[in-house]
Amino acid sequence: MSDIKIVAASIVNFLKQQLDSDALSADSRESVEVGVQCIETAFELTPDELSRGVDLLKLVRQGTGAAAPADRAEAERLKNEGNELMKAERYREALDKYTRAIEIDPQNPVYFCNRAASHFKLGDNLTAVADCTAALALQPNYGKAHGRLGIALTALERHAEARAAFARAAQLEPDNESYRQNLQAAEERLAARGGRSQLDLGGLLQNPALLNMATEMLSDPNMQNLISGLMTTTTQPAQGTTGMNALLEAGQALAQHMQSANPDLVERLRSQMRPPGPGGNQPPPSQ
Template identity: 75%
Template sequence: MSEVKTVVAGIVNFLKQQLESDALNVDSRESVEVAVQCIETAYELTQDDISKGVDLLQLVRQQSGNASAIKAEAEKLKNEGNECMKAERYREALEKYSRAIELDPRNSVYFCNRAAAHFKLGEHESVVADSMAALALQPNYGKAHGRLGIALTALDRHVEARAAFARAVQLEPDNESYKENLRLTEEKLAQSGRPAMDLGGLLQNPSLLNMATELLSDPNMQNLISGLMDNNAGANAPGGVNALLEAGQALAQQMQAANPELVEQLRRQMHPPGGPGGPGGNPPAPAQ
């Protein structure tokens, strides 16, 4: 018997099992009976063919059981990795977490835990990568934002670290560690005389990227951007500039509503206290 007939016979067997159970009402039973007859006729199934059909329900149960077993093994590896971390066997912990990720790559906790192992080994770029992977799976994961901020601080990327700590505080407002890290980062930036705008930092700012992703997935924002592009094409037409300004203001309002704290941080980066031209700062250099 062909593979196709084996599958089709399995479907017929499943439908007949349903007919023998109490799962269907009268109308549904009639429909299923007609469907069985049509399938048997269309594929010219004999009783011998039907007896050789696969048990689809059993296959599904086996697959579910296998998936559960795989997840259980991944969780076991994660717990073993946690024990290795406590014993300061960081390289071994890293291997445990990596194996857990191979088994269950959709679990953000495994990436976040591996980020912690990377940090203990001084592998800060890998901490950033794993923290970002965790956030891609779970954008509102406070611990991942916190670990990202610590790694960025170690890499002297303080503007991005501030954004990561600020998001961590926003998600877990009672976490004193995140608050202290945010305070220290802001002090460091204030003392360093950092330029008002760090475009590279902004483009890699995970919180800004998260907000942009959320905004772009909003149908209202998609309509707004479409309108903005149309207005840009006709910016020289009468009223075109005003339309651009209105669209820009609407975009700013959407960003403010989505994440007011991040917008305030961006505003401070563009116009920092004590920066050029600000209180206690030097006047801006003349245009060249």
């Protein structure tokens, strides 16, 4: 059986699935029935060949990671059970429920964010950070995920990153008092340490906001042209100061792009690189 016939048979099977459902109007059903007959006739499909077609809907869902409605309902049920277990302080069981929900519907950021809370309660702060980061990769403006990321980072004593996370959470949900309190506490802890913590390059590279901005920059045609030109300049012998000037111009263009794309993030990065200033003893941030 040729690949073309497999494709034709798969389309016919998909259309027949729609005819078996209640999703089509009477007029649409008639059009689809005609389409089925036309495809079967044009490609001379036999019943055996039709049985060898693939399930296109299932294939698309697997490719996009989208769960079927029934699966989404099951995942939501597991999430709700996990929430009740969290209230009962049965954190290990809650974690299992959230994990099963993620396995069914891995595109829902809420499940990752909730599982991060259970990891935190079990003392696994690094995995809590990973789950918050996964949630933010799916939904960058998820305030609760930023807030929980800040809590986990605080437990790991990565206070500069925690401050950035709380700042973003407070920006997204300005009425949430706990985010503002945690942000203030993080700033006080940093002040007590001399205004900043040691620059954590590993943490910066895992920062979801920085990763998102980098992705946007790399997809910008202007940035692609700039980087391409920079690569050409650096691989060819420079005449006088031409090579250095090109590097400086490229750096200025990148900095301007970053400032324009996310000024808040740029300011937070700058704050981590400033010289330490005077500070007194302050209480640790609340969690």
